[in-house]
Amino acid sequence: MSFIAIVPARAASSRLPDKPLLDIGGLPMVVRTARQAARSRAERVIVATDDARVQAAAREHGIEAVLTRGDHPTGTDRLAEVCQQLTLAPDRIVVNVQGDEPLIEPGYIDKVAAALEKDASAAIATCAAPISRQDTLFNPNAxxxxxxxxxxxxxxxxxxxxxxxxxxxxxxxxLAPGLPALHHIGLYAYRAAFLLGFPSLPVGPLETFECLEQLRALENGHAITVQQVDALPAPGVDTPEDLAHIRALFANRL
Known part of the structure; x- marks a missing residue:
């Protein structure tokens, strides 16, 4: 299996300004995330950012990083620019590892890459875990x-x-007994050819109302294969409370 991992890291955040640079146990969050990605079977890990400070922080710690435009509406659009910059082969598998996931499970990265490699007719591979709590089922953020x-x-x-x-x-x-409810995990594998065409796909009403960019693929007839895993990975960092939680976890580890 051959794939690369790209970590999109946008500096602007209304709730957590300069989020990729926030300290997690003595290292910037984006560095923590990239190091987790490097524990997967990825041949190459690249940080993709619109901020020179984030690029410098990654490079300072030996992580490859490229600058992208600042006007990308989604992380997937940012990945498309990186594929173009690197002139990747059309069939090259690329895994999108979100930059605010410092505890992402490396094995899950391998699983989505393998799932896409096995399914030649799918445009995207992603993963999901069974829902076991009723509050998760009814939570719009899940x-x-x-x-x-x-x-x-x-x-x-x-x-x-x-x-x-x-x-x-x-x-x-x-939560009805036996309900096949699945919690989607925001980890994706793509082929470079699909990524290059993604920005030109029309945004449909489902994506607009749900605010879920993966619906753009479904609305335009592209298949997504879903790899089921046993449990959710550790949470990402979206709020100050998430940041405090992750910092406490790393403090205990260190």
Missing amino acids: VKVVCTADRRALYFSRAPIPWARDALAGGAHV
């Missing part, structure tokens, strides 16, 4: 995915899907 019998994604949503009609009658908020 993205759900429903799949076909052969693990192709049918739909992604912030809503509680699949909807257990009888169990939820009368407004109940419960």
